[in-house]
Amino acid sequence: MYANLPARRRAAAATAAACALATVLAGCSGTTKDSEEKAAASRASGATADPDAPLKKGLKLAFLRKQINNPYEKIVDEAGIAAAAEFGGTGKEVGPSDAGASSQVSYINTLVRQRQDAILIAANDPNAVCGPLKQAMRKDIKVVAYDSDTAKDCRQLFINQASTEEIGRSLVRDMAEQIGHQGKIAILSATQNATNQNAWIRYMKDELTKPAYRKMDLVRVAYGDDADQKSFQQTQGLLQAYPDLKGIISPTTVGISAAARYLSDSSYKGKVVLNGLGTPNQMRKYIKDGTVERFSLWDPEKLGYLGAYAAAALASGQITGAEGETFTAGELGEYTIGTDGEVVLGPPTVFTEDNIDDFDF
Known part of the structure; x- marks a missing residue:
């Protein structure tokens, strides 16, 4: 899909330091299922990235749209699902019929029960989805926001369209x-x-x-x-x-x-x-x-494509979401994680009568 874009070698990744969650969870005690999950999340949060780790096969990615009948997000998600197939994974899209603040919560809960490897969400509200997304991360399900961000502690990465x-x-x-x-x-x-x-x-x-x-x-x-x-x-x-x-x-x-x-x-x-x-x-x-x-x-296909590869890199241990880490997004090439886990796709395109017929999306 993006054969005209050169791929570049991944650079060495920085050490992750997501200590806040580890500090909170380290004090948990008991042998309940919940406490075991929190302990596992605590251990995982101290892990370092392995930029040479291969992308895992069979990863399951779920794209959670703002609203199921939004044509723009359909383009994004279909490109992400196609990208998942490139690295041997599978993807699907789900979403509510309305864009209410809490309309995505039930979908997150379902995706957690389904044990998806990663949830990619275009958030209708930055805070309303935080509770279930944190629950997902405690179960080692990676969370990537795209297009519209959540609160920063409710996901590992945010794929931003442009500055x-x-x-x-x-x-x-x-x-x-x-x-x-x-x-x-x-x-x-x-x-x-x-x-x-x-x-x-x-x-x-x-x-x-x-x-x-x-x-x-x-x-x-x-x-x-x-x-x-x-x-x-x-x-x-x-x-x-x-x-x-x-x-x-x-x-x-x-x-x-x-x-x-x-x-x-x-x-x-x-x-x-x-x-x-x-x-x-x-x-x-x-x-x-x-x-x-x-x-x-911006090109919404590239946004979905980048989101899928970012989620796969997280789920495969290539990155943890720390600032300065790098990963390769297929034929889009190398990207660097910025402040607060932000990854920027690139500058938008201005469309006029002179160039609009050069695009089909």
């Missing part, structure tokens, strides 16, 4: 350029608790405090809950409340496509600028008909 700060600031810079650095703007987000959305929005708001944007006014952050119809209605509501709105930033693939659909059939087409994060196949017709001039996104 969180760069995504947030670049969306504001693009909007400012398109509206001449003046006018009212709004943000159409996913859910109020979505970790990635909120992190991007924080950087958007911070960017807007700079003098260059003094004539721009963020009037509202609306939430479409990553549901197509609600995002469509929220777009309509924003324009009814602010008929002089100059632009909408939607950092969610569901939101931007719903907003584009509304604008394309309204009197606001060509008058209200829309940008954000979307997939080329969703947005192609809106680029072609002039509703949208540009939008951006």
Whole structure:
């Protein structure tokens, strides 16, 4: 799938030091099943990485989506499942029908009972999933967050699409350029608790405090809950409340496509600028008909592919999640783990009429 990307030799890994969990668990006593599992987790947490260890065969990976009918996450997960087959493992995807804060909890519990080797989760809420994810880690099930992070102590790794700060600031810079650095703007987000959305929005708001944007006014952050119809209605509501709105930033693939659909059939087409994060196949017709001039996104297939190899490296003992460790993600090459277990895929691509037909996802 990525034959054009060179593979690189793995470098020596750093020693892991996940001592906090070990310290808590070392004081446990008794012979119950739970205490035995905690003791095992304590011993494992002091292990060092073996960068020369081969990837284990037969690994079972489960991708837990925010919402089962999210087309973007389907692309991510299918690529991750295909990657698992490359190294002799198996993968599957599961997820709730809604993006509520606690909607993923029952799925995590089921995956723990199934003894998956790794759970990869795009979290709807950073904290609501923590209890069951910690239980998974105590049972030596590796936890990798992707796309939308959990709290840092609830997983070993976070596979980030691109620099969180760069995504947030670049969306504001693009909007400012398109509206001449003046006018009212709004943000159409996913859910109020979505970790990635909120992190991007924080950087958007911070960017807007700079003098260059003094004539721009963020009037509202609306939430479409990553549901197509609600995002469509929220777009309509924003324009009814602010008929002089100059632009909408939607950092969610569901939101931007719903907003584009509304604008394309309204009197606001060509008058209200829309940008954000979307997939080329969703947005192609809106680029072609002039509703949208540009939008951006990373390659979701590469995100899923990287996530699968990261989970396999954890489950095989090549890495522990410590800063500075490296692993090879198949044909994507070598990656280094950063602060707080973050692995960054790379910079996003900006899609315009000039290049959109070069992509198919």
